[in-house]
Structures are given as C-alpha cells and as structure tokens.
Amino acid sequence: MRSIDATHDPSLTSWVDSANLPQCDFPLQNLPFAVFRRSGSREPLRCGVGIGDAVLDLTALGAAAPRSGPAAEALGACAAPALNGLMALGPAAALALRQTLSQLLRTGSAHAAALASALVPQAQAQFAVPARIGDYTDFYTSIHHATAVGRLFRPDQPLLPNYQWVPIAYHGRASSIGVSGQQVRRPQGQLMPRGAERPHLAPSERLDYELELGVFIGAGNTLGDPIPLERAEQHVFGLCLLNDWSARDVQAWEYQPLGPFLAKNFATTVSPWVVTLEALAPFRAPWQRPAADPAPLAYLDGQTLRASGALDISLGVALETARMRERGVPPVPLSRSNFRDCYWSLAQMVAHHTVNGCNLAPGDLLGTGTQSGPQPQEAGSLLELTGGGKQPVTLPDGETRTFLADGDSVILRAWCERAGFRRIGFGEAAGTVCPAR
Numbered sequence: 001m002r003s004i005d006a007t008h009d010p011s012l013t014s015w016v017d018s019a020n021l022p023q024c025d026f027p028l029q030n031l032p033f034a035v036f037r038r039s040g041s042r043e044p045l046r047c048g049v050g051i052g053d054a055v056l057d058l059t060a061l062g063a064a065a066p067r068s069g070p071a072a073e074a075l076g077a078c079a080a081p082a083l084n085g086l087m088a089l090g091p092a093a094a095l096a097l098r099q100t101l102s103q104l105l106r107t108g109s110a111h112a113a114a115l116a117s118a119l120v121p122q123a124q125a126q127f128a129v130p131a132r133i134g135d136y137t138d139f140y141t142s143i144h145h146a147t148a149v150g151r152l153f154r155p156d157q158p159l160l161p162n163y164q165w166v167p168i169a170y171h172g173r174a175s176s177i178g179v180s181g182q183q184v185r186r187p188q189g190q191l192m193p194r195g196a197e198r199p200h201l202a203p204s205e206r207l208d209y210e211l212e213l214g215v216f217i218g219a220g221n222t223l224g225d226p227i228p229l230e231r232a233e234q235h236v237f238g239l240c241l242l243n244d245w246s247a248r249d250v251q252a253w254e255y256q257p258l259g260p261f262l263a264k265n266f267a268t269t270v271s272p273w274v275v276t277l278e279a280l281a282p283f284r285a286p287w288q289r290p291a292a293d294p295a296p297l298a299y300l301d302g303q304t305l306r307a308s309g310a311l312d313i314s315l316g317v318a319l320e321t322a323r324m325r326e327r328g329v330p331p332v333p334l335s336r337s338n339f340r341d342c343y344w345s346l347a348q349m350v351a352h353h354t355v356n357g358c359n360l361a362p363g364d365l366l367g368t369g370t371q372s373g374p375q376p377q378e379a380g381s382l383l384e385l386t387g388g389g390k391q392p393v394t395l396p397d398g399e400t401r402t403f404l405a406d407g408d409s410v411i412l413r414a415w416c417e418r419a420g421f422r423r424i425g426f427g428e429a430a431g432t433v434c435p436a437r
C-alpha cells in the first residue's frame, strides 16, 4: 500500500507557476505520466510528466537526472515510446522517480533554470496512448449501473444472481483504443428493432458513452501464479480516464449468451495522463458493502481492503454538440459520480482476474466499468440518463439527446479533493462522433 509522504505536503509549490493555480489538475503533488512529442514534429515519442500546463520531457533532464539508484533506473525506462518499461519496474521505482521529480520541480530547486528547456507546453504537445496495451479487460464494478441497465434489458431480473459474488468482466479489444481527441466513427452492426422479424445491417442509432476509469497494470505475474488480494495493488501502476463507447442497439441483440462483442470493440478512448497510485494515496477510503449483502469469498476479502481499499475519485461527463461548438457554447455537464461507490475494488479486480492463474503483463489495461452512483442523476451513460432512450436530455440551447448524434464530443474528467491535501485531476478524455461510413 502506498503511503502519504512528503511529496503530498499541500504547502509544496513548483517553480512552474501554472502548477500553483488552485484548480490546476497537475500541481506538484500529482505528477502524472504521459507519452508525447511536439505537435507537428517528427520527434520520437517519449515519456513525460505533467506539471501545471506543461509536460516535462523525462529524456531531457540532463545534469539534473540522478546517475544511479532506482530513480535513475526508472528514468532510463522513460526513453521509450510507451510507459511499459517504467510500469514493469513496480512501485519502488515509481516512488523513487516521484520523489526525485518532486524535488526537481519544487520552488527553490537548484535545477529550475536548467530544466526550463525540458518543458513543453501541453497545448503544443501531441499525446499517444500511454502504453502498448497487450490485453484489455472491462469490468462491471458499479452495482448501480448493473442494476439500472439490467432493469432496461431484463425487467424481471435486473441484477443477475452472480453479481454480488463475481467481479464480472468481458475481454475487450486493445487494437481500437485511442487517446483523447479520438474521432470515433459511428459503427454499423446488426440491429433487431422491437417487433421486427429479422435483423438488418445499419449504422447504430443508439450510440452511447460509458464513464469509466482505466487501470494500468505495472509489474506482471507469471502464468499459473495468482496475485493474492493483499499484494494486488503492488501490480497496479496507475489510473486514467476511459470512455467505453457502446452501440446499445447492437448490444441488445448480440449480448446473450457471451456478452458484448461488436457493440463495444470499435473504439475506446483513454486520457493521455496516468495518475499513479502514489499520487492517489491521500484519497483512499474504506471499502464497504451494505450489511445485508453477502461478504465476498475469502480470496476477495481482507483487512487492507476494508480499511482503505476504495478510492475517492469524483467523475464527470460533459457533452458538446456540433451546434454548441459553432456558437462557442461551452460543454454542458451531463452527470457526476464517484469511484468510491463501486461494488468491487481495484485490488479485487486484479485478484479475481488472476485467481485462475491468468497472467497480467505491464501495460495491460483494466476498465472499471461504467461508474454510476446511487442517484439517478449520477448515471454514467445516456442509456441510464434517458431511461433507455425514452426521456430525452434537454441541452442549454434547446437541443435534445437520447443517444449521441454525429458531431457530438464527449468529455470525461476526474479529480480528487480532500481537506488538508492539494486537489489533483486527471485531465480529460475527449472523443468526437463522426458519421458512419
């Protein structure tokens, strides 16, 4: 378990002035990682760390870079077009690098003048998917989402009997994961409208987003060796935002008996920034369940889980239609929820995924599943917000939506706030729907 240390001290400030603004996502206490190059350049992609409105090029630290020790080894892994090498080194290396970066970037650092040339404004950077993602698994950890969606698909049995025992997931598709700014082509697929006698192939009419977090695996495990719950978070590097775009009409027809397939594998959008578990240490919360619910099986239960297995991360989704964009109307918030409300924790996802011996590798991605809260306005998808497309959402200038229209941009955000600590954020994961081919 990562602990709170001197890098979380809320009084620390950075010589990068923009990092000290109160609503900045990337103060000195955050230090999220990304993969980037200067926009329009042919420079190699490499790893950087977010500070204020800039990204610090981790391959350009020069004389400020440590020469030996775990921080030097971690930094060496950053001269690569993906974070996999850094992720593979495990939490001790990530912590050493965080402590070094915290020193280098804080107000009064002797290296400030030399490092200024290693800063690239985020507005002038092009970002990439932060890791080579070998495998992607999407969980279903919000019981509020599972119940609301279940009610629409199966009114007689909203929550399936396995839900309170098994952290449900499906194997997703890594090839179509893109980074924020992604253009998402409306997919076509088999549609079976209510009352029709046979399905037809057509562009989806019920295109939706899903408000999720992504979990990047750090050190992997050997095939055949399960990761026990108490050590599960030692295998997690950090979290990002994740939009699991979903074609609800395709999904409704295809999902039984084997779960989602073409309804979801056409696109997934992640944020460029990976917020480490080290940065999230101040925002832990007890993991708990309603007293009437069954306790998890022993391999999914433990003291650390109960004491601090949950994370207090606020999540939000906003929409910007093509017309709003033309008129300069800012994106309109659709809903908010919190990762604290999920039914299954990070550690439970990892322990369950590997209990049969399945091997996870550095850079593998787990989705948390749509994060919906207990209140109707905390729905993490349009499917839930509109009651299955029956109650349209009205936007500020009179437009309405049941599902997404061509030209719509969906913007996911997340942030953590707690009294006595500096607020940190995740940046954004934005994607825009373009017309079917």
Ligand code: MN
Binding pocket: 138, 139, 210, 212, 244, 367, 369, 370
């Ligand atoms: Mn999902």
